[in-house]
Amino acid sequence: MRTNTEQAVPEPEPTRGEELSPASAADGPAVDGPADGAVDGPADGAVDGPADGAVDGPADGADTDTDTGTGTGTGTGTGTGTRERTPTRVTLRSDLRASTVDGLIALIVTGAVFALLYARIRSRASSTATVMPFMADDPGGFWMYFLSQAFGWSALLWAWGTVVLGLLLSGARPAWLRIPAPRLERLHRTTSLNTIALIVAHALFFAAELINHDPDSWYGSTWTAFVESFVPGGYASGTGRIAIPVGQAALYLAIPLGLLFYVRHRIGARAWRVMHRFVIVVYVLSVWHTLLYGTNVWYDGWFRTSVWLLQLPIAALFLARLLRPARRSQRLAAPGAHPGSKAGWSLRLTGRLLAAGTLAVLLAVLITGRDGGRAEPPADTSSTHNHD
Numbered sequence: 001m002r003t004n005t006e007q008a009v010p011e012p013e014p015t016r017g018e019e020l021s022p023a024s025a026a027d028g029p030a031v032d033g034p035a036d037g038a039v040d041g042p043a044d045g046a047v048d049g050p051a052d053g054a055v056d057g058p059a060d061g062a063d064t065d066t067d068t069g070t071g072t073g074t075g076t077g078t079g080t081g082t083r084e085r086t087p088t089r090v091t092l093r094s095d096l097r098a099s100t101v102d103g104l105i106a107l108i109v110t111g112a113v114f115a116l117l118y119a120r121i122r123s124r125a126s127s128t129a130t131v132m133p134f135m136a137d138d139p140g141g142f143w144m145y146f147l148s149q150a151f152g153w154s155a156l157l158w159a160w161g162t163v164v165l166g167l168l169l170s171g172a173r174p175a176w177l178r179i180p181a182p183r184l185e186r187l188h189r190t191t192s193l194n195t196i197a198l199i200v201a202h203a204l205f206f207a208a209e210l211i212n213h214d215p216d217s218w219y220g221s222t223w224t225a226f227v228e229s230f231v232p233g234g235y236a237s238g239t240g241r242i243a244i245p246v247g248q249a250a251l252y253l254a255i256p257l258g259l260l261f262y263v264r265h266r267i268g269a270r271a272w273r274v275m276h277r278f279v280i281v282v283y284v285l286s287v288w289h290t291l292l293y294g295t296n297v298w299y300d301g302w303f304r305t306s307v308w309l310l311q312l313p314i315a316a317l318f319l320a321r322l323l324r325p326a327r328r329s330q331r332l333a334a335p336g337a338h339p340g341s342k343a344g345w346s347l348r349l350t351g352r353l354l355a356a357g358t359l360a361v362l363l364a365v366l367i368t369g370r371d372g373g374r375a376e377p378p379a380d381t382s383s384t385h386n387h388d
Contacts, residue, residue: 090189092262099190106154106194114150117296121146128295144212148205149296155198156286162191163283163314171321192258199251199286203229243293250285257282280318287311291372300373308365315359322352 214221264272
């Protein structure tokens with residue numbers, strides 16, 4: 001009888017600034033966010049408040065990709081083999097390749113949303129027909145506007161998923177979550193990248209719509225559309241005076257917050273985690289932009305209420321993240337036993353109270369149905385462009 005055993009090659013020790021354990025991705029006292037916003041996420045979506053800890057999505061170091069195989073034989077010998085691949089560093093290129101499938105799904109969803117919006121405007125069932133009746137008279141002439149809306153809704157949905165994944169990764173791991181952490185981390189990163197792409201497409205098609213209906217010369221209309229779409233304060237009419245700068249802020253935060261992950265070894269892991277905590281801001285700005293400017297959700301009704309309903313899981317996960325942090329250093333001890341300063345303890349307590357208050361407000365909105373929707377069109381729904 002001969003026994004032949006192959007020893008597994010041990011994994012290298014993590015270097016300074018790297019964490020190979022997915023559970024250690026969460027760090028103490030931001031906001032991804034459409035973001036994350038949003039933008040993970042807009043953007044690379046972790047969700048946390050500035051007061052206490054953000055949701056650090058991917059582990060701050062390398063992905064661990066391990067294959068294990070065993071084989072047994074009877075007769076003249078038995079063999080057992082174990083093969084492991086050492087961790088490989090995550091790069092933007094590798095994540096872009098991995099995001100292809102997720103991106104195709106996002107495009108399919110965007111196409112379905114576009115078809116729904118177009119059908120509703122043609123039948124005048126959409127509130128957009130009340131806000132801007134000229135679009136209902138000629139929906140084919142405004143197809144780029146409806147496509148811009150479709151990309152916006154997909155961006156908000158992908159930002160939502162990015163934030164949820166970030167929260168699941170950064171807190172105590174739920175017992176019901178069977179998906180391996182490395183796979184969740186990669187999905188978190190790919191949805192973040194696709195969220196950024198969807199936000200950019202949303203803005204570009206909005207600008208294209210402005211160019212299409214501007215009677216000025218091509219260079220004059222292009223410049224006007226650029227200013228109104230991408231320069232804060234450039235859109236000077238209607239509710240867009242507030243809503244568009246809010247969306248621009250989500251876009252301009254989502255891009256750097258989402259991409260800084262790939263240069264975290266140059267700026268330092270701690271600096272990256274601190275900035276990553278603000279991803280939730282991208283997401284909050286994205287939701288705010290939608291509720292302010294989304295003509296599909298201007299009025300009271302189930303469509304607007306459903307946007308509020310989607311925020312319940314995020315608020316609940318965020319509160320659970322703060323009440324049961326993965327790291328002991330983030331737990332809220334008694335004031336006298338807190339290792340840090342009194343100001344730090346107060347900030348952590350404030351963060352938990354705000355998270356609980358947000359959850360209570362969302363529940364109140366859903367129970368009462370008072371979601372801030374308009375009862376009638378605002379006095380000024382005009383545009384700086386002539387749609388005649």
